[in-house]
Amino acid sequence: MTLDENRLNELLGRxxxxxxxxxxALSAVLGDRLGLYRALQMTMPATPEEVAAEARAAERYVREWLAGQAAGGYVTYDPASGRYSLTEEQAFLLADTGGLQAAAAFHIPVAVAKNIERITExxxxxGGFPWHDxxxxxxxxxxxxxxPGYAMNLVSSWIPALDGVEAKLRAGARVADVGCGHGSSTLLLADAFPASEVIGFDYxxxxxxxxxxxxxxxxxxxRVSFEVASAADFPGxxxxxxxxxxxxxxxPDPLGAAKHIREVLEEDGTLLLVEPMAGxxxxxxxxxxxxxxxxxxxxICVAHSMSAEPRTALGAQAGEATLTELLHDAGFGSVRRAAETPFNIVLEARI
Incomplete structure (x- = not known):
C-alpha cells in the first residue's frame, strides 16, 4: 500500500x-447549562476567577473551559493581560439572550449519544428509534x-412570501401548526396575528x-391552543x-400526512412547508x-421514520424535487419555493 502523505495529513487534520x-459539544453544553458564556459577557475582559465567580462555578474547571473555548475560536483570549472576552459576533452567537444561543444546539448530539446502543441496533x-424515546x-x-430562525424569518419573511396569506391572518384565519413540538412556531404565529385562531398539534x-x-x-x-394528535389525523x-x-x-408516513392536510384545508387554503435546506x-x-x-x-430523522409503517424515511436532505413530487401525489396542484435561508427551504402548496 502506497499512501499519499499530503492526503493523509489533510484527512488527519479533518x-x-x-x-x-x-x-x-460537551464543553458547549457545560457553558450553556452553567451560564458560562453569559458570565463571561457580564464580566469581560475577565480572568477565569471572575467568570467563575459570576457563574458560581469552580475556578479550576472554568480556567480549562475558557482555554478550550479560545482554542476553538468561540471566545477571545488576550495573552498580554491573561483575560478573556467575546467579540460582538461571539456574544450574539453564544451569550446574548436575544441572540442565536447556538450552544444549545449541542444538546442534540449529546442527547442522542445517551441512546447510541439502541440506535446502533x-x-x-x-429497525427504528422513535422520537419520543x-x-x-x-x-x-x-x-x-x-x-431563532423562526423568530427572525417566519413573520417578517416567510408569511409575506405566501400568496394572500398575511392578509388572511391579519383579518382572522384558522391555522394548524402540525408537529409543533414545544410550540415555538405556533406561539410566534399567534402573537403576530391576534385575530387568528392558531392550534398546535403534536403526537x-x-x-x-x-x-x-x-x-x-x-x-x-x-387565542392559541395545543392538542395531542398525529399529522395524519389531527382534528378540524x-x-x-x-x-x-x-x-x-x-x-413515517409523510404522504398520508400531506393527504390529510389537503382534505382539511379550505379550497383556497395554503400549506406552508418548511424543511431543511437541501439540493x-x-x-x-x-x-x-x-x-x-x-x-x-x-x-434522528430516518430513525424515527423507520419506527412505524410505511417507514418512508425521506431524510432531512430530501430536497425540493422529492418534496414537490410528494405534495403533488397528495393532491396539491401548485407547489413553489416561496423563500429560503441557509438552513431552510420554504415551500408553498395550494390546492
Whole structure:
C-alpha cells in the first residue's frame, strides 16, 4: 500500500477537527447549562476567577473551559493581560439572550449519544428509534436550534412570501401548526396575528404539555391552543393555513400526512412547508450544512421514520424535487419555493 502523505495529513487534520468538535459539544453544553458564556459577557475582559465567580462555578474547571473555548475560536483570549472576552459576533452567537444561543444546539448530539446502543441496533437491523424515546434534552436542543430562525424569518419573511396569506391572518384565519413540538412556531404565529385562531398539534404529550405552559407564560393562551394528535389525523376542517416546520421528513408516513392536510384545508387554503435546506442530489449537499443534516438525519430523522409503517424515511436532505413530487401525489396542484435561508427551504402548496 502506497499512501499519499499530503492526503493523509489533510484527512488527519479533518479528524482532529472533528474529534475536538465532539468535546466542543460537551464543553458547549457545560457553558450553556452553567451560564458560562453569559458570565463571561457580564464580566469581560475577565480572568477565569471572575467568570467563575459570576457563574458560581469552580475556578479550576472554568480556567480549562475558557482555554478550550479560545482554542476553538468561540471566545477571545488576550495573552498580554491573561483575560478573556467575546467579540460582538461571539456574544450574539453564544451569550446574548436575544441572540442565536447556538450552544444549545449541542444538546442534540449529546442527547442522542445517551441512546447510541439502541440506535446502533436499529441501524444494524433496519429497525427504528422513535422520537419520543430520545432523552428530553434532545427536544430542548431541537427547539432552541430552530427557534431563532423562526423568530427572525417566519413573520417578517416567510408569511409575506405566501400568496394572500398575511392578509388572511391579519383579518382572522384558522391555522394548524402540525408537529409543533414545544410550540415555538405556533406561539410566534399567534402573537403576530391576534385575530387568528392558531392550534398546535403534536403526537408527543410531553411536548404539548410544555407548549401549553409556554402559551400561559406568553399571555396568549386565549387565542392559541395545543392538542395531542398525529399529522395524519389531527382534528378540524376548513383551515386557511396549515404549517409544518422541519417535521415532514421525520414522519413515517409523510404522504398520508400531506393527504390529510389537503382534505382539511379550505379550497383556497395554503400549506406552508418548511424543511431543511437541501439540493436534490447528494453532490449538491456535500457541504457543511449538508454534513450537519445528514448526520442528524441518520440518528434522528430516518430513525424515527423507520419506527412505524410505511417507514418512508425521506431524510432531512430530501430536497425540493422529492418534496414537490410528494405534495403533488397528495393532491396539491401548485407547489413553489416561496423563500429560503441557509438552513431552510420554504415551500408553498395550494390546492
Amino acid at each position: 479528524f482532529v477537527t472533528d474529534f475536538g468538535g465532539s468535546y466542543q 436499529a441501524v444494524r437491523t433496519g 430520545h432523552d428530553p434534552e434532545l427536544f430542548e436542543g431541537v427547539e432552541r436550534f430552530f427557534r 408527543h404529550p410531553a411536548s404539548i404539555d410544555l407548549a401549553r405552559k409556554r402559551a400561559v407564560e406568553a399571555g396568549i393562551s386565549d 376542517t376548513d383551515y386557511d393555513l396549515v404549517a409544518i416546520f422541519d417535521a415532514l421528513h421525520d414522519m 436534490d442530489r447528494v453532490e449538491d449537499n456535500l457541504n457543511p450544512v449538508g454534513r450537519l443534516y445528514y448526520g442528524a438525519s441518520t440518528v
